[in-house]
Amino acid sequence: MKKTFIAALMLSTTTLAFADSDHDAPTLESKEQRLGYSVGSMFGGRMGQDFTDLDLETFIKGFKDAYAGKQLSMTEEEIEASIQAFQQEKIAEAQREQEKLAAEAAEKNASWFAELDKTDGVMKTESGLMYKAITTSEGKSPIETDTVKVNYEGSLVDGTVFDSSYERGEPISFPLNQVIPGWTEGLQLMTVGSKYELYIPADLAYGPGGTGPIPPNSPLKFVVELLDIETAATEEEPMEDEEAAK
Numbered sequence: 631m632k633k634t635f636i637a638a639l640m641l642s643t644t645t646l647a648f649a650d651s652d653h654d655a656p657t658l659e660s661k662e663q664r665l666g667y668s669v670g671s672m673f674g675g676r677m678g679q680d681f682t683d684l685d686l687e688t689f690i691k692g693f694k695d696a697y698a699g700k701q702l703s704m705t706e707e708e709i710e711a712s713i714q715a716f717q718q719e720k721i722a723e724a725q726r727e728q729e730k731l732a733a734e735a736a737e738k739n740a741s742w743f744a745e746l747d748k749t750d751g752v753m754k755t756e757s758g759l760m761y762k763a764i765t766t767s768e769g770k771s772p773i774e775t776d777t778v779k780v781n782y783e784g785s786l787v788d789g790t791v792f793d794s795s796y797e798r799g800e801p802i803s804f805p806l807n808q809v810i811p812g813w814t815e816g817l818q819l820m821t822v823g824s825k826y827e828l829y830i831p832a833d834l835a836y837g838p839g840g841t842g843p844i845p846p847n848s849p850l851k852f853v854v855e856l857l858d859i860e861t862a863a864t865e866e867e868p869m870e871d872e873e874a875a876k
Contacts, residue, residue, distance in 0.1 A: 677689070681716075691703075732846070732847060735845075735847055735848075736847070738787065739787060739831075739832070739847070739848075739849050742787050742849065743760065743829070743831070743849070746760050746829055747760070749762070751763065752829070755815065755819075757811070757815060757834060758831045758833070758834065759812055759815050759816055759828065759829070759830060759831070759834055760828075760829035761816055761819060761826050761827060761828050761829065762826065762827045762829075763824065763825075763826055764824075764825040764826060764827060764853075765823075765824055765825040766821065766824045767821050767822065767823030767824045768821065768823075769821040769822030769823045769824065769856075770821060770822055770859060771818060771819070771820060771821050771822075772806055772817055772818055772820075772856070772859045772861075773806075773818065774806055774807045774814060774818065775805070775806070775807055775861075776805075776806050776859050776860075776861045777803055777804065777805050777806070777859070777860045777861055778803065778804065778806055778817055778856060778857075778858070778859055778860065779801050779802070779803045779856075779857045779858040779859075779860055780795070780801060780802060780803075780817070780854055780855060780856055780857055781795045781796060781801045781802075781854070781855040781857060782794070782795050782796075782802075782852055782853060782854045782855070783795070783796055783797075783852065783853045784850055784851070784852045785850070785851050785852075786844070786845075786848055786850065786851075787848070787849060787851070790843075792842070792843040792844055793843075801857055803860055806818070810830070810834065810835050810836065811834040811835075812828060812830030812831070812834035812835055812850070812852075813828070813830075813852070813854075815834070816828040816830070816852075816854070817854065817856060820854070820856045821856065822856050822857070822858060822859060823856065823857075824855075824856055825853070825854065825855045825856075826853075826854050826856075827851065827852070827853055827854075828850075828851070828852040828854060829849065829850075829851055830849060830850045830851075830852065831849050832846075832847045832848055832849050832850075835848065835849065835850045836848065836850075
């Protein structure tokens with residue numbers, strides 16, 4: 631039990647907690663006293679974060695009994711069941727909070743798309759992707775297997791920019807079939823030289839997992855300029871060239 635306790639302390643990263651003002655300040659003269667207070671304050675700081683409703687009186691009794699190797703007032707099975715019940719309760723609370731946040735986000739996102747649907751020039755595809763042409767051109771449109779070169783800026787519903795090739799001062803090239811579905815579909819609507827705004831639902835973006843600075847279930851807005859299609863020549867093209875050269 632002592633080894634388990636020390637191991638838990640080694641794994642925890644906590645701040646020191648102050649002594650309870652209802653008790654007399656302890657004497658901290660010997661190295662044992664100072665070590666005892668240091669370890670106790672570290673453990674107390676962690677316990678205060680994870681167990682806000684902990685009964686301190688029974689905690690101290692359980693700690694003293696286990697530390698002294700006395701017969702415990704609960705069996706190992708009862709202790710394990712008590713801790714598991716606490717953990718399950720906390721998991722349920724976290725799930726309820728997550729569901730609440732998801733519902734609030736869904737409502738906010740729905741309002742965003744509803745406003746976009748009323749905006750002049752905004753179009754919608756069968757998948758739910760919405761887009762608006764800022765500038766158009768007579769260039770060629772890419773297909774799903776093409777590699778494209780673009781400049782872009784991505785932002786969240788609240789306007790927070792999470793990525794921008796404009797800020798980096800350098801466009802990016804990528805295979806169109808290796809990005810989020812909203813990009814794969816949206817770029818095929820564009821022509822080289824055009825600039826669009828893409829409004830991408832979460833299920834066509836990063837979905838419930840999110841990624842990096844993008845929270846779960848986030849619809850995204852992208853401003854995209856299609857600069858070029860960098861598709862490599864197919865195997866048939868060199869053969870035709872060889873035949874023409876004969």
